[in-house]
Amino acid sequence: MSAIWLGFDTESDVTRWSAEPGLAIPPEVLGEALAAAERLVEILTRHRTRATFFLVGRLLEVAGTDYRALLVGHDVQCHTYSHHIIHAGHPGLYPGHPVYDLPPEAERSVRRGVELIEEWFGYRPEGLCAPGGSPTGLRGQPEVLRILWYNGIRFVKSDNLGLPEAPMLPSRIHPYTYAEEGYPDLWELPGVGWHCTLTLPRGPVGDWPPRSVVPGGPLVDHPPRTPADHIVWVKQELDYVRAQGYQFSPSWHPWSLYRFDPQMEVVDFLLQYAEEEGMPVKTYREVWTELTGEQDFTSG
Numbered sequence: 001m002s003a004i005w006l007g008f009d010t011e012s013d014v015t016r017w018s019a020e021p022g023l024a025i026p027p028e029v030l031g032e033a034l035a036a037a038e039r040l041v042e043i044l045t046r047h048r049t050r051a052t053f054f055l056v057g058r059l060l061e062v063a064g065t066d067y068r069a070l071l072v073g074h075d076v077q078c079h080t081y082s083h084h085i086i087h088a089g090h091p092g093l094y095p096g097h098p099v100y101d102l103p104p105e106a107e108r109s110v111r112r113g114v115e116l117i118e119e120w121f122g123y124r125p126e127g128l129c130a131p132g133g134s135p136t137g138l139r140g141q142p143e144v145l146r147i148l149w150y151n152g153i154r155f156v157k158s159d160n161l162g163l164p165e166a167p168m169l170p171s172r173i174h175p176y177t178y179a180e181e182g183y184p185d186l187w188e189l190p191g192v193g194w195h196c197t198l199t200l201p202r203g204p205v206g207d208w209p210p211r212s213v214v215p216g217g218p219l220v221d222h223p224p225r226t227p228a229d230h231i232v233w234v235k236q237e238l239d240y241v242r243a244q245g246y247q248f249s250p251s252w253h254p255w256s257l258y259r260f261d262p263q264m265e266v267v268d269f270l271l272q273y274a275e276e277e278g279m280p281v282k283t284y285r286e287v288w289t290e291l292t293g294e295q296d297f298t299s300g
């Protein structure tokens with residue numbers, strides 16, 4: 001049965017702000033990130049729903065008190081310390097790019113991200129969302145998997161960039177393990193659905209090639225312009241995944257949803273759709289515990 005895996009890549013607008021330690025985050029950028037998380041939590045509370053927040057460690061260094069107050073009781077997992085890319089294969093970003101970390105920097109970013117969540121939330125996260133995502137997950141990347149494994153990561157969301165002909169679908173829809181790389185107990189929980197950062201305009205819309213929202217769907221010749229447009233877009237995605245029996249596990253970002261619509265109506269819509277259609281809403285940790293039989297200590 002289709003379900004919604006509800007998770008949010010929780011960062012600030014990384015296109016404007018590099019997470020270098022010592023570099024001040026502009027107050028308006030941090031303010032937007034916090035206001036977005038606040039609005040989101042308010043909607044989740046109203047729907048009595050928990051979500052996963054894949055949190056960038058750097059934000060805890062500068063606003064740990066605020067994030068802890070907001071997110072305690074939710075499923076907080078790791079989005080690295082710096083949000084630099086830690087894996088090969090991200091389109092457009094390559095080793096040598098300023099926001100690209102190779103080992104040992106990648107190891108430090110994962111370890112520090114994990115430590116900060118433990119410091120502020122009292123448990124070590126077992127999940128990690130790979131910044132930037134990947135069209136093939138972390139397959140064939142034993143060095144990255146080793147870093148994750150030895151830092152206690154047991155489930156990862158990285159297979160979440162679709163091919164040009166089906167951009168909302170990962171290379172493999174269903175959870176899988178990295179047994180072939182030597183990590184049979186490290187799970188991939190793939191992302192199905194459009195990244196909000198790829199659909200919502202951040203500024204003036206330049207060239208926007210017509211595309212279909214779902215495989216085989218009609219072409220759309222402009223990005224969502226209003227919250228109502230975005231809801232129509234997401235409804236197409238939801239109807240599609242339900243018909244296919246897939247999960248809906250998009251890469252949504254509080255700051256990006258909030259900048260497009262400070263009311264974040266699309267989140268309200270999503271949760272209402274789930275209620276009306278009887279789609280279970282799960283955190284990523286819940287999905288992982290169902291697969292492995294581990295305890296979910298983050299709930300209750």
Ligand SMILES: [Zn+2]
Binds near residue numbers: 131
């Ligand atoms: Zn991210």
